[in-house]
Structure formats: structure tokens, C-alpha cells
Amino acid sequence: MRYSRFGLTTLKEVPAEAEIVSHQLMLRAGLIRRLTSGIFTWMPLGLRVLRKVEAIVREEMDRAGALELVMPAVQPAELWEESGRWDEYGHLLLRIRDRHERDFCFGPTHEEVITDIARRELKSYRQLPLNWYQIQTKFRDEIRPRFGVMRAREFVMKDAYSFDLDADGLAASYQAMHDAYTRIFERLGLHFRVVDADSGEIGGSRSQEFHVLADSGEDAIAYSDDDGYASNVETAATLPVGAPPAPTAAFEKVSTPGARSIEDVCGVLGVTAEQVVKTLIVDGDDGPVALVIRGDHELNAVKAQKLDGVASPLTMADPKTVRAATGAEPGFAGPIGLDIPVYFDHAAAALSDFVCGANEADAHFRGVNFGRDLPSPAATVDIRNVVAGDPVPGGTGTVSIARGIEVGHIFQLGTKYSEAMGAKVLDPDGRERVLEMGCYGIGITRIVGAAIEQNHDENGIIWPAPIAPFDVVIVPINAHRSDAVREAADALYAELSAAGLDVLLDDRDARPGVKFADAELIGIPHRLVVSDRGLAAGELEYRHRRDSESRALKREDVLALLGSPAVT
RNA sequence: CGGGGCAUGGCGCAGCCUGGUAGCGCAUCUGCUUUGGGAGCAGAGGGUCGCAAGUUCGAAUCUUGCUGCCCCGACCA
Numbered sequence: 001m002r003y004s005r006f007g008l009t010t011l012k013e014v015p016a017e018a019e020i021v022s023h024q025l026m027l028r029a030g031l032i033r034r035l036t037s038g039i040f041t042w043m044p045l046g047l048r049v050l051r052k053v054e055a056i057v058r059e060e061m062d063r064a065g066a067l068e069l070v071m072p073a074v075q076p077a078e079l080w081e082e083s084g085r086w087d088e089y090g091h092l093l094l095r096i097r098d099r100h101e102r103d104f105c106f107g108p109t110h111e112e113v114i115t116d117i118a119r120r121e122l123k124s125y126r127q128l129p130l131n132w133y134q135i136q137t138k139f140r141d142e143i144r145p146r147f148g149v150m151r152a153r154e155f156v157m158k159d160a161y162s163f164d165l166d167a168d169g170l171a172a173s174y175q176a177m178h179d180a181y182t183r184i185f186e187r188l189g190l191h192f193r194v195v196d197a198d199s200g201e202i203g204g205s206r207s208q209e210f211h212v213l214a215d216s217g218e219d220a221i222a223y224s225d226d227d228g229y230a231s232n233v234e235t236a237a238t239l240p241v242g243a244p245p246a247p248t249a250a251f252e253k254v255s256t257p258g259a260r261s262i263e264d265v266c267g268v269l270g271v272t273a274e275q276v277v278k279t280l281i282v283d284g285d286d287g288p289v290a291l292v293i294r295g296d297h298e299l300n301a302v303k304a305q306k307l308d309g310v311a312s313p314l315t316m317a318d319p320k321t322v323r324a325a326t327g328a329e330p331g332f333a334g335p336i337g338l339d340i341p342v343y344f345d346h347a348a349a350a351l352s353d354f355v356c357g358a359n360e361a362d363a364h365f366r367g368v369n370f371g372r373d374l375p376s377p378a379a380t381v382d383i384r385n386v387v388a389g390d391p392v393p394g395g396t397g398t399v400s401i402a403r404g405i406e407v408g409h410i411f412q413l414g415t416k417y418s419e420a421m422g423a424k425v426l427d428p429d430g431r432e433r434v435l436e437m438g439c440y441g442i443g444i445t446r447i448v449g450a451a452i453e454q455n456h457d458e459n460g461i462i463w464p465a466p467i468a469p470f471d472v473v474i475v476p477i478n479a480h481r482s483d484a485v486r487e488a489a490d491a492l493y494a495e496l497s498a499a500g501l502d503v504l505l506d507d508r509d510a511r512p513g514v515k516f517a518d519a520e521l522i523g524i525p526h527r528l529v530v531s532d533r534g535l536a537a538g539e540l541e542y543r544h545r546r547d548s549e550s551r552a553l554k555r556e557d558v559l560a561l562l563g564s565p566a567v568t
Numbered sequence: 569c570g571g572g573g574c575a576u577g578g579c580g581c582a583g584c585c586u587g588g589u590a591g592c593g594c595a596u597c598u599g600c601u602u603u604g605g606g607a608g609c610a611g612a613g614g615g616u617c618g619c620a621a622g623u624u625c626g627a628a629u630c631u632u633g634c635u636g637c638c639c640c641g642a643c644c645a
Contacts, residue, residue, distance in 0.1 A: 013580045298643050330645045513605035
């Protein structure tokens, strides 16, 4: 591609709308343009990257035996009513009405459509196992789209759905996708981690997420240093700890006027957050429920809403309910004397001589001890987020925390949809069996943003070679006044193109500095400079995007260095 | 959805408080000079100041409504 014909416009300044670096660089490098909130045009340069990501995903899905199809983006409401999700899915669903006043939605996912296909097409166990996939535009009406393509409303996703006769078959199909995903992210050249994930409301099923590691990631991942354990913090377990030490302090009520937060209480009483307990009042199935965790810990909503009697989704009780339940304004609740169900987190129940709210305005207790000032809880629960240094569940050592961007999710669905929608086949004994389903997603467009988050510097993007829009950029110096340079650049362009490389020839009549800056901004892995100076010596100047210095390269050695399309 | 902020040429911004016919940088076009890290000079084009009402002799500026965009939002108990 000749730069002068490519219509690329780069931006020197950072558009005000872009918060994170990948979004800024995608706009500056001309990969995307925003149409409206969470909806983007993929410009030619960006589309090249997208296509490369798609190609790798497609190759590996095909290799794993999955079959590509394309389902409709627009789906009838009836299908979603069958699965029960027309009401469940809520505002994420973009609803559309046609001229006959019939309801449709723009598909945010395709379980309903694929299950409908399956129940029509699949009649016999002999057709199984089967895995259908598509690469397609989805729409989810996110509450707050942000971070460019990382949390867009319209986005491209690869979604696959497996069908098996039984749980063993499903496990095998799931494993095949796990392995395919691992190959995909390795081939994309990204640092990633597979983590255990929340299986949501479907329950009992296996679920894992693939995260690209980046400090700006929206998810926190807990992992063990030996890589034996990795889980989304949402689901990472914390373990019970031993009984509390013996009391040493006397129980007393202290005045803490206005000290509603843990921070306030610590300030007033001169204690640290891990000596304080916070008592959160949440809505329950039969009135409010109290959750007690250590002051320095965070409540984990995913875990808490699974407790008996706790409302799901987790909802904090309103102030009126808190007053009724505790007899005090919010900010002074404590577990002593509460007449509602109380759950103690493992770590909170291991404290002695601790501080808690007194269920009375402007007062806390201190020197509180289980078995003396309140009964020891019969059982303790896991309702907090893991923190770095916690013991690894089921392993040895302690966990570390990293940030990740979720780019893939694999899931054993079981029979949720096949049951609701009647997708069955006959087994070898001639009996009807409900299909066991798995679903497997990859965020194609999100991968592009994630790759940039992980690979950039102050000058711009540094594409991993497998998804770079161009493999190499040729920068002629003073081509307008040197026929030799122009001819050499053209010849090089022809030769590298013929060798199967994606080549960008910067034939603009621009100063070298402009060309260098743009080449770095758009992140082309290899750069070759053609100049009179170099030609005289029979050399080109080569520099990798990650290098800080250029080096001379004999003209005849160029192809050997860049090799085939599989350059690194 | 709740809270906050912003809306002026393609991009980044000033002007608004204290009404008086719109400006700067970048980008774009023309010419000359320049050419190894985002050139210089001279000139040019491009804006119903988000939309709609209102106040006023006069509104980018003041008032009201609407729309769009951006940021924050269990962790307080």
C-alpha cells in the first residue's frame, strides 16, 4: 500500500473523549472513528488489524472442528420469551419494533437462535458432537459505554456453541475450546491468563475466562506464583482461619460522634482498619440481613448474593431499613444484639479485641470478643474479596493480584436453553435426550484495544507481529529529488510485496520526521529507511519498532531478515 | 438510573463572569524556500458558537427547556 493512496489521517493531539491509552491511540492512529456513544467505524487501517485477528480465530476454530455459520443479527422476541430472557435481560437488550408492531431485538448473544437451529436440525446422537460458531456484530446497550472499543455497545464477537449427548461429551467439547483458545491467544502474541470465573445464575457449570494482562484492565485476577491457581477475584475463594486469640482488652462502649466510616472510626479510636469490623445491612428474602467483614476488606457481591436469605442481585438496605434493623443511623451498625440474620466472614470471626458499631448513634464498642461479648458464630462464610497475600485456595503459598481485560469466556451451559426450548435428540437406545450445550465467546474488537493496552510506548502503538496492519514500512528520504531513492524504494516495495509481506510505502512528500512519527504512532513492526547515503553503501537502515537504535542492513539481506509473512 | 462536567471550523482550546457582528494553535489548500525526527515565510478556504424558545435596540455571552457527549457511582453501614 502506498501511503499517499491510503487516506490515513493521524492526529497529533489527543481527543478529549478518550480516557485510556488504547482509545487515545486508536483515534490518533486513525484506526477507528466514533459515530456516537459506544459505536465506532473501523477505518481501513483498523480494519486490517481486525481482519488479522479474525483470521487467526477462524483458523483455530476450524482446526478444532467447529463449523462456521452466520446467524441473523435481528431476532424475534418470541424466541427470547421462550428462554425467559426477554424479561430477564433488561435494558442491555436493544429492542426494535417492525412495521407490524412485532417486537425484535438486535442480538446481544445467540443462545436462543442457535438452540432454535439445533432443535430443528439435530435429531440423532449420530450428528454429535457438533460445534457451530460465527464471527458477527453484536449489540449490548451498556449502561455506560467507555474505553473506546473495550466497552462498546456495538462490537464484533466470535461466539461458538457446542452440542453433546451427555456431560462427558460436553466436558470434551469444552476442553477442545479451552485448548483452541489457548492457541489463539498465543498466536495473537498477547500475554494472557486463563482464570476460573463465576458461572453466574446457571449454577454448577464450569466457566473460565481468558484475560489479557494489562494494568488498565477492568477485572482483578488472583493467581498463585506457581501458576497452579488463577481466578477472577469475583470468585476467588478465601479460606477459614483459626479461632481468635484470647481476649486481652475490656469490653467498653466509646463515643464516636459522626464517625460513620471505617476511616473515621480508626481516626477517632486510634486503631487500624483490620481491628475494626464493618456490618453491612443488605436486603434479604425475608427482611434485612447483616454481613460482617473486617474493616480493611471489601465485600464480594457475587459470593454474598449466593447466601441463603440474601437477595440477588445484592442490594444495600436503604437507610430506613437500617434504622429499623439496628436502631441507629447508618454508620453505627454492629453484630451485637442484632435481631436479624447475621453472617460473619471467616476473617472477621477470627478477630479478638476488635471494634464494631454499637447500634446506637455516635457510639462504637471496643475490646469486643467472641464468646464473651457476643456468641461465637456457629459457622463463618466467605463473602470478601481476596487480597494479595491471602493463602492460595487448595494450594500452597499466597496469591498475587493482577489486572486483566476479559477477551474470552468459555462456559458449560448444560441444558438451560435446550430444556427451555426443547432441543433434544434420540440416543442409541432410542430415548429422547436433552442436549448438553456449551458456549464460547471471544471479543474480537476488544482484542484490538487490549493488544494496544499491553503493547505501546510514548510514541504510539507497538503491534504484536501477527496482528500488525502492515508488516513493514518503507521510508524513502528525499524521494522527490532523488530518482535513485525513489526507484530503490519502489523496487523494494515490489520485492517485499511479492514475497507476501504487507508493505506500507510512505511515498508522501513529507519531511522524514513526519514519516518516522507516523510510522511509530501506527506501530508497524519493521521500518526500512531508503536514502542516498545508504544506497551509496549498498545498505538500508533497519529498525524494529521496539528498538531504540537503527542498524545498517545489506540490501540483499532484507528478505532474509523479514523472511516470510510469518515475521516476528 | 443517581451525581458532576462539557458542548465555539476536522482536532485541541480561548472568548461567556462584566451582551456590541468570533479568535488562537494544529490540520487543510496555493506559492516560494526548506528536507534524517512532527520546517519557515506569505496568502487562502472553512464556524447558523449543539437545538428551541425567551429577555434585549442588540445574545457565543443572560434565562428556561430539550438534545448530545464525557467523568464518577456496593466497599457507607
